[in-house]
Amino acid sequence: MQTELSHKSEISTIRDHNVINVKLRKKKVKSVFWINLLYLPALLLFCVFIFYPFFKGIVISFTNWDGYSQDYSWIGLENYKRMLADTNIGTVIKNTLIYGVGSTVLQNLIGLMYALLLNQSLKTRGLTRTIVYLPVIISPLIMGYIWYFIFQFNGGALNDIILLFRDKPVNLLSMPDVNVWIITFVNTFQFLGIAMTIYLAGLQSIPTDYYEAASLDGASSFSKFRHITLPMLAPSITINIVLNIIGGLKLFDVIVAMTNGGPGYASQSLSTMMYQTYFARQDAGYAASIGNLMFVLISIISLAALVYLRRREIAR
Amino acid sequence: MKSKKSLVLILSIIISIFHMIxxxxxxxxxxxxxxxxxSKWRLPDYVFTGNFKNAWENAHLGSAFFNNIVITVTSVILVVIIGALASYPLARYQTKLNKFMYIVFISALIVPPLTILVPLYQFIVDLGGLNSxxxxxxxxxxxNLPITIFLYTGFIGTIPRELDEAAMIDGASRIGLFFKIILPLLKPVTVTTIILSGVAVWNDYQFSVFFLQDSERLTITVALSQFFSQYNNNLGWVAAGSLLGMLPLTILYLFLQRYFIQGLSAGAVKD
Incomplete structure (x- = not known):
């Protein structure tokens, strides 16, 4: 059946039905299945290191396993019930959403602004782009440490400035809510360059005669932006939003470097909570169920965003 | 018009300065x-390099660099080979099975490794893979395979089929065809993949912190994080260590900037 299918599509692609092509077709059909062996190594790795652990994780979440001992028992949905009753889970989910949605909004707004600026004819364009893009290649962990030096309580660079105006330094990283937004800002600062580059490429692909035609009709620069730039950027917007939302929801390294989730659960995300539940509290069953919640959350939000944005693209 | 131009120039300079802070x-x-x-804002009027020596020794950066190089180079080579091979049938033979397989490979893009950490960690321990x-x-x-397969499949789709067919007349075998004709054409997407996965593996912290605990096997990020928690008070050391850790990729980036920016953004742009 499959060979027949590809056979048909083959015929449609070959325009000249000469002798050589007929021979060729036969050869192709014969070899078409074993060529699939080429993706066997990749498939094997996926099965072993993604699919198997994924299903194992679902199984573990129904147990009270501690992560190392041989005996554990089935406790059904107990871990998930525990999660619903967990007083910290609300804060943690809220923080995770701020990391995801907050970074997405910031990266897209600032990234688009930077792209619009750099799209002008400008001597410093190359230099500015190099500088804004640089953090993308730096490890998020090191980036977190660098910003820790700036925000830290003792001798932090920001506090040096604050001390000019008041007599006591401020411990910004230990303030709940504030530290969550600081981490969101650091993540934005780091990956802004990607959003900017994608928007810049999108802007440069818009034909200039669209703008010329609009100018002839007397359109203001705002209405040009609203009716030409934004709709033409729709594919870039989709990519940036989906990319940033996944990146922000799974944020881990920066949180570890800056606050380690603290104080208490104040800046904890699902990823750091799961990590600590597993390694610091040997609560593997519960950690696995947090991992599953994270997976469900990320897939639902990113797929919903993707489908919604794609529909909008087509509707235009 | 002229004032608008200088406003744009001033803005771009302010942005550059802010991002350099x-x-x-x-x-x-x-x-x-x-x-x-x-204050950290004040540059020293002397050059003191002792921090770098201390950071290098106390964070065991020598062995960390070695481990990073081994892991990154091997991973990148394997990602390119396995990814390119897998993408060839997916792009060329779009049977029902292969369309399904493509979705399977790509769907892994949204599975962050952290969500399956508990079973994965246990599995690696059982296999004796800790510190390996x-x-x-x-x-x-x-x-790194999902994004690689995504990029290669898209790229191979843009290579005209006639090239395969022309080669078939010469009697090139399928595998030979792939290596002789297709692979050289894949150079642009291969550069992208090398940069994309190279940066990801070099900067990796999530896997390293879980699976490397032996001090001889630490990668740069884990070595630095241990060093950081130990010498938290000695800012000069920690700063020097961070600078050393980010130096190799920063130098590469400054020289091969065009490829880096294209490559790292291509993961998203290629649609």
Missing amino acids: PLYLLVSTAFKNDSDTS YWAMIALNVTF
Whole structure:
């Protein structure tokens, strides 16, 4: 059946039905299945290191396993019930959403602004782009440490400035809510360059005669932006939003470097909570169920965003 | 018109300066000696390199660099080979099975490794892969494959089929065809993949922190995080260590900037 299918599509692609092509077709059909062996190594790795652990994780979440001992028992949905009753889970989910949605909004707004600026004819364009893009290649962990030096309580660079105006330094990283937004800002600062580059490429692909035609009709620069730039950027917007939302929801390294989730659960995300539940509290069953919640959350939000944005693209 | 131009210029300079602040503070801290307690904003009027020596020795950066190079180079080579091979049938033979397989490979893009950490960790322990290069390489390869397959499949689709067919007349075997004709054409997407996965593996912290605990096997990020928690008070050391850790990729980036920016953004742009 499959060979027949590809056979048909083959015929449609070959325009000249000469002798050589007929021979060729036969050869192709014969070899078409074993060529699939080429993706066997990749498939094997996926099965072993993604699919198997994924299903194992679902199984573990129904147990009270501690992560190392041989005996554990089935406790059904107990871990998930525990999660619903967990007083910290609300804060943690809220923080995770701020990391995801907050970074997405910031990266897209600032990234688009930077792209619009750099799209002008400008001597410093190359230099500015190099500088804004640089953090993308730096490890998020090191980036977190660098910003820790700036925000830290003792001798932090920001506090040096604050001390000019008041007599006591401020411990910004230990303030709940504030530290969550600081981490969101650091993540934005780091990956802004990607959003900017994608928007810049999108802007440069818009034909200039669209703008010329609009100018002839007397359109203001705002209405040009609203009716030409934004709709033409729709594919870039989709990519940036989906990319940033996944990146922000799974944020881990920066949180570890800056606050380690603290104080208490104040800046904890699902990823750091799961990590600590597993390694610091040997609560593997519960950690696995947090991992599953994270997976469900990320897939639902990113797929919903993707489908919604794609529909909008087509509707235009 | 002229005033608008200079406004744009001034804005871009302000942005550049703002984005340089973290790096500036890092450099000014790294070159100060221990007794200098002046503000981080002030550059030292001397050059003190002792922090770099201390950071290099105390964070065991020598072995960390070696481990990073082994893991990154091997992973990148394997990602390119396994990814390119897998993409060829997916792009060329779009049977029902292969369309399904493509979706399977791509859907792994949204599975962050952290969500399956508990079973994965246990599995690696059972396999005896803790502190081993092979486990790190296998995991890095696996989790960089989805984007690689996505890019290669898209790219191979743009190569005219006639090229395959022309080669068939010469009697090239299928595998030979792939290596002789297709692979050289894939150079642009291969450069993208090398940069994309190279940066990801080099900077990896999530796998390293879980699977590498032996001090001889630490990668740069884990070595630095241990060093950081140990010498939290000695900012000069920590700053110097961070600077050393980010140096190799920064130098590469400055020289091959065009490829880096294209490559790292291509993961998203290629649609």
